[in-house]
Amino acid sequence: MKVGLFIPCYIDQFYPQVGVATLQLLERHGCSVHFPVDQTCCGQPMANSGFASAGKGCDQNFARLFRDCDHIVAPSGSCVLHIKEHLKDASDPEGSAHIRRHIYELTEFLTDILQIETLGARFPHRVGLHNSCHGQRGLHLSSMSERMLPSFSKPARLLSMVEGLEVVMPVRVDECCGFGGTFSVFEEAVSVRMGRDRIEEHAANDVEYITGVDTSCLMHLEGLLRRQGSPVRTIHIAEILNSVS
């Protein structure tokens, strides 16, 4: 199985350890991973600001690099959702359609395609799980508090396989952290307030870490935590799932 690894631009630049953990996890579980070195960005920042049309170059680049992979995996719910909903390279409609159908967020891929039952990972800490909206409500990585449907959570199920780890949920299990891409600067006051409210609930649970499937949400929460001088740290779920000695 040829798995194309998509490492979103801000992970590539600021959180390379998330990319490394994702790559190692996939390799350990038997995937032959291909990382196209010319990849850049999914185009989401532009599209969510109203400039989807400016993202054509990104789409073209993305389709060219990933069209031949059986599956494409990325450690980011929101970038995956963007590709799934909006990737359209006019010069390669077939390749685009193939990618849209075969792109997965990491925990979704581990759960649904690799059907992982054991991880061999150990992370002896108290961890708060942040449900990132695009992964949850967009990709249905877990049930949603608004819908009256059976409850499940792909990320929480994987975390439950990690030895020594204790998952604690905040009171509002799936409220948005307030990142929202450019929302975080154009609506700074509300964005910061939303992030602080999330942090407060996690801190009240005495967690050591806040984890999630989206580095962008975690980057926002990390920025707030560091500025507050809080001992709580953020960590991407790939790093936890990859904690093997």
Next chain:
Amino acid sequence: MKTMTHAAAAEVFNQDAARTRWHDETLWFVRQKRDRAAQTLPEWETLRSWASQIKDHTLSHLDEYLSEFERNALANGVQVHWAADAAEHNRIIHEIISRHGIRRMVKSKSMLTEECGLNEYLHEQGIEVIDTDLGERIVQLRHEHPSHIVLPAIHLKREDVSETFHEHLHTEAGNHDPQYLTEAARLHLRERFVAAELAITGVNFAIAETGGFVVCTNEGNADMGAHAARVHIACMGFEKIIPKAEHLGVFLRLLARSATGQPVTTYNSHFKKSLPGREMHIVIVDNSRSRQLGREDFRNSLKCIRCGACFNTCPVYRRSGGHSYHTAVAGPIGSILTPNLDMRAHADLPFASTLCGSCTNVCPVKIDIHDQLWKWRQVLAAEGHVSWTKRVSMQMAAFVLSRPGLYRLAGRMGRGVLKTMPWLAEHRWNPWSKSRALPEPPAESFRDWYLRNRKS
């Protein structure tokens, strides 16, 4: 005075952190009540699908159902008026008032009359309408507008209400007891009801097959007004139509549960014809709805039954308050309806969202609200309603990000991609850094690591 953008008004709102918290928690409490009420119905998701389908069907046969409604209403002896826009709606009502030489009138809650600016219009003609919904009366006394379509005075604390009543209704200063204040409002409104010669109400559902309509209130104020007055004017946006009376069951079960978590609204009043010697009028309003109906991507926003659930669940609304939206209908649904009324004036609203999608999930008629917010952003950018700076920064980002070589170069320059990510650009005045630390740039990118460790 120039209207503040949502972001600017929200910043002001957030300066009072304790009040913001209170506002957030009050509305979250309503959201939780809604969850509990929905959980009691195993058929909840099925009901939502039915409601959505009935509305979709109705919107695609609007002309037929509206004509059927008109025929049946006329046969019931009701006078039917058609208003192309807000101005015509206001003129029609003014004309009825003048014809009867009426001085005293009451109005129960109608977001449509808010949308049309009826109170202000009549005020200019020297006519005062008394709003009889308690929350609406409170904001009316304060010369404010409702901040929520179901809970118009939700931005006010009991202390605020006490002050307002002390000033206008001469209640005891400093008495914040809700029961005392409600009693005072009751006595005050009772006089107005008894004296009113004309009553204006909204319409929640108009039924094509009967020509009748239903008005839902928790206070019974629509009934009080309509029964006491000799003239009743009901105002409705044309999307309030449903085909059959049997469809009411679906909507009434969803409406109250979604709105406040009640199993049913206290008064669902059915109106069909007037008593002998009295008059009943229905004003059916377009006011740009047909333009919205013609926008394929946004048409189904007209399915809205104004339950307010999307407000209560919206993490941005809860932390910015209804007035930040500078429109009659605030919240997520207002942000997809009002750009249709005036794109330039409301261009900020589709951006007042993180696109978290919670609104879409609670909506009882399954409007894809957050997808429409995204689509409005594309329309607004294409039509030139997005700021010059945002446009340039997005085009710069797109330029760099579609060129692998340039992207890598920018990255190597001290992880200088920070500078192409509009929300991360390292400036002292960058709003990101006001309360948040920037990520610490690592020594190498993932790609560099990969080339060192996997490609050698």
